[in-house]
Amino acid sequence: MTFEHVFADLGGIPATRLTDLQGLAGLLLAAANAAGLNPANPPVVTLGPRGVSAALVCHGGHVALHSVPEAGLCFADLAGVSGALPQRGLDVIIKRLGAREVRTDARRRGPVTQAIHPEGS
Numbered sequence: 001m002t003f004e005h006v007f008a009d010l011g012g013i014p015a016t017r018l019t020d021l022q023g024l025a026g027l028l029l030a031a032a033n034a035a036g037l038n039p040a041n042p043p044v045v046t047l048g049p050r051g052v053s054a055a056l057v058c059h060g061g062h063v064a065l066h067s068v069p070e071a072g073l074c075f076a077d078l079a080g081v082s083g084a085l086p087q088r089g090l091d092v093i094i095k096r097l098g099a100r101e102v103r104t105d106a107r108r109r110g111p112v113t114q115a116i117h118p119e120g121s
Helices: 021-035 086-097
Strands: 003-011 044-048 051-059 061-068 073-081 101-109
Touching (some): 021 044, 021 051, 021 061, 061 086, 086 101
Antiparallel strands (some): 044 051
């Protein structure tokens, strides 16, 4: 079994989009739907002294956002088991937030086949 994992650093986002807690909850659900993920619980969105954190735990994956509204920055993270399409969910997030700067990465995650030993062990 493998997980598809995509993540992005997003910039140039209007602060009003990153402080709209209800809008972010809807965005998590829309991204999960686009990725083929089924929510296990309602989204959790919290505004705190260090920005906004938003997460949606799904059966076999997740959608998460962390942002600093006053800087227009957001980190997005989506993962799902084989068959999920997290890139589609990330595309929804990028478009709806109106990010002007985007840096993305993707990884396939799966069983560890070889032990990793810290240097000097």
